[in-house]
Amino acid sequence: MPEVFDNVNLKLSEGLNQLKPDVQSCAFCVGYLNLRGWDQLADLVDRLQGGTEDAACRLLVGMHRPPEEEMKALAGLKRRDETEEGPMLAQLKHRMTESFKQQLEFGVPSTQAERTLQRLAAQLRARKVFLKAFLRYPLHAKLYLVRRSDPVTPLIGFVGSSNLTLAGLSQQGELNVDVVEQDAAKKLQAWFDDRWRDELAMDLSDTLAELIETSWARTDLVRPYLVYLKIAYHLSEEARQGEREFRLPRIFSEKGTPLLDFQERAVSLAAHYLYRRGGVLLGDVVGLGKTLMATAIARIFQEDDQSNTLVVCPPKLAPMWEQYLETYEINGRVLSFGRVIETLGRYDAPRYRLLVIDESHNLRNREQSATAP
Template identity: 60%
Template sequence: MPTIYDNIEQHLLDALRITLQDAESAGCCVGYFNLRGWGRLADIVASRFDGSDECCIRVLVGMHRAPEEEMRLAQGAARREVTLDGPTAARLRMRAAEGFKEQLEFGVPTAEAERALRQLARQLRSRQVRVKLFLRYPLHAKLYLVHRADPVAPLVAYLGSSNLTLAGLSGQGELNVDVLEQDAARKLQRWFDERWNDRFAFDISDELADLIESSWAREELVSP
């Protein structure tokens, strides 16, 4: 029987932290992702993942606040199944990353945000964390996948309503279940991989790290 996580009797954050302790790699597809949620998992990511392709966490975000013009451009191209040229794709990634950085910092005090952003920038540069924005269409799904060295259940999935935010991971009003049956878990992994590898899933890891680093560099230059 699956375990139900309603963040009342069973908390998804606790389950994720326990499962990630033995993780070899991980992935998640969420609508929203912010620092208050990420900060509850970042220490485990730093200690468990070395940044190689086989040992990292992939974060696919589907409901970011990209500028309206860029969203129309990306989704229009997706409907027509045309490929964006290099300069257009680069501009789209940067503009989308700028909007996503605002989502990341939402609701976080300045000092706390700076510490968390610095840590995230390090993890992006080391490739421990890979972030893609899914622009083909709005993606509401919430799925967490953890690969671990376990002979019975090497792949654990959590499926439900929780975004990668503090409210989603530990607040009431959410409902998730774990998926330990391996055939079902592998099907969820294939679903995730198809969207991660979609040509309209844009990797913004470098752009996001650039934005984070430039934002605190400007602050340090103007400090008395």
């Protein structure tokens, strides 16, 4: 009678690991592989000699949530045509690689997860584990085969519902049975071998090992300076995107007042923030051209969505702003601080899409500033 491994009375991980003393090779076919769940079987695999497939663990992953359309097209090719098949295989390999990469990035790093991933990478490099992705069609079979040095039952299979995950091997309710009868076990081995040798079974052993070795679970220490650079790179990602998003209006070069490179980047980034967040602060020191940059932003908005601009500034700066609006043909108006409430308080006052406040520090609440701790 077969044993039932349901992770309640008997855990599948225990059934597999009880074969450790005599294990010679393994062959696993699963729909989904969870990298952090590998510690359930890492000790079993460590017992293998490795080096060749006959003395190692062959792991065939049938792809969890596969890109169905690409796989159907790939399976439908009637002949081996590198022109059609090569790019498709490369795309599928990239998706599988990204799936493993997302697994590595998901969740809080822990000492146990780090140790598990390092062991898996070492086993892949030592050729104790060979990993392939089955791409012929979506494959969700769950089969575990263990060959051991036993004269009566050298090959034992486990068939059921458990994926190679922590939950599937030991935690959540599953239904698996062992196959001890040798004729049945050999048929399961032949079934596995056919799919392992399929020309669309892609080897990912070195790819996964490299992913782990370059991830947070790497064994060599990372220089703090490189960590700093990576943080700076990610924090500035939006800024770099914003710098490429907008072009300076042609009128600025036609009028003979082209912006400098740093001003152009500031204008593009500020326009990006305005669209995304609804506001932005130009905080450069005196003399770096904030007025010209703000005018360029107003012109970008005007050309993009016909925005009109209201400039609010100290009275002494109003003539300068009026000249800027006229020179660069900005649809808008200039108001001094003292006239804003009087002018905009009327019911017939026009609405403005863009508001520019020059010398905005003058609008601070002086009473609250004075009493603030």
